[in-house]
Amino acid sequence: MTGGDIPLSWFLLFASAAFAIGLFGVLARRNAIAVLMAIELMLNAANINLVAFWRYSDSPGPEAGPIAGVMLAIFVITVAAAEVAVGIALILLCYRRWHAADVDRYDSLAG
Template sequence: MIPIEAYLAFAAILFAIGAYGVLAKNNTIVVLMCIELMLNAANINFIAFAAYSADAIGQVFVIMTITVAAAEVAVGIAILLNAYRAKGTIEASGLKSMRW
């Protein structure tokens, strides 16, 4: 039986990588992918605790998160497509028009 700490450590590492990507990458497609990484880190935590406490509700939650994430990515890609049409770029440093 793999101890729960291993899952948690793995999820933490995955979350940190995702966070790094969100913070550091200029390409917004990569940023979206990194957000997925962070979401999945959270999913792993859900599964791990669900298995650990033998409670199915965690697994149910994960299925819902995956669904929502799929929808969210679809919306995100659509925004980026429109941004590209409007501005000709999808670099985060180029999309700064929503400010004072």
């Protein structure tokens, strides 16, 4: 289609910036749901890298199929969705136990 004039490095820079922002969020936020959101940022940044390298790769070959790189990103999306579901469930359980969503308060495995 269009857009051949965008260098690959632009997508990579965007992805690394989003990844760094997500990393900052994971480290700085104390609310567990905010940490989960920051993890989503990082997973999306990784997805952009996957698709960008697929799109700019030389000669995928006729047997590789037209969406070989997209498949990997779809797996990541699936895992991310499952991870959010499990993560929210865990956070809700912890919230019931400690009455707080602060990750610093979750300091005991046995409760």
